[in-house]
Amino acid sequence: xxxxxxxxxGGLLSGIMYSLVALGFVLIFKASGVFNFAQGAMVYFAALAxxxxxxxxxxxxxxxxxxxxxxxxxxxxxxKFVLRKMVNQPPIALFMATIGLAFFxxxxxxxxxxNDVRPLDIGLVDEPIxxxxxxxxxxxxxxxxxxxxxxxxxxxxxALFFQYTRVGRxxxxxxxxxxxxxxxxxxxxxxxxxxxAVAGFVALVAGMLWGARNxxxxxxxxxxxxxxxxxxxxxxxxxxxxxxxxxxxxxxxxLAEIYIPxxxxxxxxxxxxxxxxxxxxxxxxxxxxxxxxxxxxxxxxDRV
Amino acid sequence: xxxxxxxxxxEVIYDHVILVLKGVSLExxxxxxxxxxxxxxxGKSTTLKxxxxxxxAERGEVTKGNIEFQGRRVDQMTPNEMVxxxxxxxxxxxxxxxxxxxxxxxxxxAYTQPLSRAQLKQSLEKVYEYFPRLKQRRSSQAGYTSGGxxxxxxxxxxxxxxxQMILLDEPSMGLxxxxxxxxxxxxxxxxxxEKVSFLLAEQNTMVALRYADFGYILENxxxxxxxDAADLRSNEDVKEFYLGLSSHGRKSFRDIKHxxxxxxxxx
Numbered sequence: 150x151x152x153x154x155x156x157x158x159g160g161l162l163s164g165i166m167y168s169l170v171a172l173g174f175v176l177i178f179k180a181s182g183v184f185n186f187a188q189g190a191m192v193y194f195a196a197l198a199x200x201x202x203x204x205x206x207x208x209x210x211x212x213x214x215x216x217x218x219x220x221x222x223x224x225x226x227x228x229k230f231v232l233r234k235m236v237n238q239p240p241i242a243l244f245m246a247t248i249g250l251a252f253f254x255x256x257x258x259x260x261x262x263x264n265d266v267r268p269l270d271i272g273l274v275d276e277p278i279x280x281x282x283x284x285x286x287x288x289x290x291x292x293x294x295x296x297x298x299x300x301x302x303x304x305x306x307x308a309l310f311f312q313y314t315r316v317g318r319x320x321x322x323x324x325x326x327x328x329x330x331x332x333x334x335x336x337x338x339x340x341x342x343x344x345x346a347v348a349g350f351v352a353l354v355a356g357m358l359w360g361a362r363n364x365x366x367x368x369x370x371x372x373x374x375x376x377x378x379x380x381x382x383x384x385x386x387x388x389x390x391x392x393x394x395x396x397x398x399x400x401x402x403x404l405a406e407i408y409i410p411x412x413x414x415x416x417x418x419x420x421x422x423x424x425x426x427x428x429x430x431x432x433x434x435x436x437x438x439x440x441x442x443x444x445x446x447x448x449x450x451d452r453v
Numbered sequence: 454x455x456x457x458x459x460x461x462x463x464e465v466i467y468d469h470v471i472l473v474l475k476g477v478s479l480e481x482x483x484x485x486x487x488x489x490x491x492x493x494x495x496g497k498s499t500t501l502k503x504x505x506x507x508x509x510a511e512r513g514e515v516t517k518g519n520i521e522f523q524g525r526r527v528d529q530m531t532p533n534e535m536v537x538x539x540x541x542x543x544x545x546x547x548x549x550x551x552x553x554x555x556x557x558x559x560x561x562x563a564y565t566q567p568l569s570r571a572q573l574k575q576s577l578e579k580v581y582e583y584f585p586r587l588k589q590r591r592s593s594q595a596g597y598t599s600g601g602x603x604x605x606x607x608x609x610x611x612x613x614x615x616x617q618m619i620l621l622d623e624p625s626m627g628l629x630x631x632x633x634x635x636x637x638x639x640x641x642x643x644x645x646x647e648k649v650s651f652l653l654a655e656q657n658t659m660v661a662l663r664y665a666d667f668g669y670i671l672e673n674x675x676x677x678x679x680x681d682a683a684d685l686r687s688n689e690d691v692k693e694f695y696l697g698l699s700s701h702g703r704k705s706f707r708d709i710k711h712x713x714x715x716x717x718x719x720x
Contacts, residue, residue, distance in 0.1 A: 236510045237510050237511060315560075315563075315564060318553070318557055318560055318561050318564075319561060319564050321550070321552065321553055321557075322550045322553060322558075322561045324552075325550040325551055325552055325553065326548050326549075326550055326551075327510075328507065328510060328544065328548065329544060329548035329549070329550065330550075330561075331507055331510055331532045331533075332505065332507055332532060332541070332542050332543075332544050332548070333536060333541065333561060333562050333564065333565075333610060333611065333614060334532060334533045334535070334536025334537065334541065334564060334565040334614060335533070335561065335564050335565075336531070336533040386552075447552045450551045450552070450594065450596030450597065
């Protein structure tokens, strides 16, 4: 039984890492109704910025602040040069713009900060917590737990921000109807620059945690792919949905990896490893059939 | 009385090629309700959007003429500056935020206003006083409310910005006559009690002229007629072409083919 819980907890914690990436998508989707294809590239860009500054001899804390400033500037520039021309265009046009942006960022980031794989040490070690190991005989990684705590904090803050603040309400209003938001005097430009900056911040947190675990490299852009099933499960428009979706995906992929192959092997012969890689996408697919808006997503409201 | 809002000889071109307004001039005096009448495509909405500066988001542009509000030129401002300056548009088709509750919709209207929590509550209460029905439905998502309630939400949302002038685009669209009447009553009420001036684009000429003080008739991007609402109501041309009445009272549709009055303003 201890083994089951170990797998489950490991899965939940790694799920939180997916949630962190998914969160960036949700933010931008909520504020502009657009799937931001460049989110993975932003994660890469942010992580690379941090190690880039560290390479130049800047201490870690200052590098993080500098990287945050870079991401904020990036958000403002995106609004100014890309989104401003896109007001009132169909979502597909905006989506295409983010694809272009993704390629641009993937090219720009290594140009600015170098493209070799580099480690990122943020002072967290990936080792079991002794207290839990002794009392319950379960391995829980200190790194994972800290990352999960950080993600949870971020989510609570963002959820409260969206629900109860003036700017949060304006963000949701913009997502529903650009034009109506303009008509009541919500300055679309500020709102978009702001939300891209916040998404940049989330990308920074995700990039640092993923980078600290796997090294800062181009493969970080693919974390976005991991976020996709999380979004489908949790709903594109829900901050809590991103977390719950991440937990479900993380836990189920790890459990499937452990428990499905022996089952399959008892019926068919052959090797059934690597389920972890595709299991989330199958779950997402099944979910799309049953509940296309996701667990917590906004239902599409149509007047008939 | 000097003009409060004046639109002077404005020409609007969409997408650099489509000429929609061909020199429209009109005035709204302070504290009055002015109706802008005309058929589909006459340029009513475009005129309102030119004033509120929502035009640029639709690739439209004021290429000639100017617009003044309280003696200041406003045709190059942003919608945000216009709302802060006291002019707000309620768009055609209501455009509520479907996933926000009624109350949240109203609160977004106060975005431009630096209000404290208590003041915000006070403005909300004021809107609820004019639209008691919204208070009952305050926590339902706007997308699930009726057309009339959505129109009320849209007007209420604009009120939250504490405007001096509301540009109201086609409030009667898709609503039952009884609801239309109710909404116009509230508009009249707002006009007399809150001293909000209105510029009202309407196809429903009959109702609009009943509530307005003054009217303009637009056709093909030009003002073809203007006058006091009462005068317009009794004008033979307006009766014939916009109210469906002739000098012998209501006319049967069967007779329309036989005799058609010539529009005198085309002469």
